Amino acid sequence: MKLLLSMFAYPFIVRAFVVGILVSLCASLLGVPLVLKRYSMIGDGLSHVSFGALSVAVACGFAPLWFSIPVVVIAAFILMHVAEKSRVSADAMIAVFSASALAIGVIVTSPGFPVFVPEPWSAK
Numbered sequence: 728m729k730l731l732l733s734m735f736a737y738p739f740i741v742r743a744f745v746v747g748i749l750v751s752l753c754a755s756l757l758g759v760p761l762v763l764k765r766y767s768m769i770g771d772g773l774s775h776v777s778f779g780a781l782s783v784a785v786a787c788g789f790a791p792l793w794f795s796i797p798v799v800v801i802a803a804f805i806l807m808h809v810a811e812k813s814r815v816s817a818d819a820m821i822a823v824f825s826a827s828a829l830a831i832g833v834i835v836t837s838p839g840f841p842v843f844v845p846e847p848w849s850a851k
Contacts, residue, residue: 765817769806772821772828776802779828782835802828 734740761767777799784794806824810817 766810766821768818768821768825769803772806772825773799773803775825775832776828779830779832779835782832786835 735744761769777795780795780798781791783789784791802824806817806820810820813820
């Protein structure tokens, strides 16, 4: 118990603990409606979309984070729209998006794919 309390002397541990509590509260509030609407695999699907977007961003020389966040948000909206308008279940639609984005990421990161390599910084 003494070791646990001594760890809370560090400010980053306290911040991590507070953020962990907030994330667990948000996840518990969002988890139930997502499972009831059959969007239980949305986190996995969007992580694969993020991998594909990061691969494309690195290959094209873009800033990976600034490129992948809008792509993932747009993919989430497209996924929700297509799942509502289609007769296919939402989890099946998520699986299609996930497999497609993962395939794009693997193709882009495979050897032989032309990759943009920026010039190194010049030390002037």
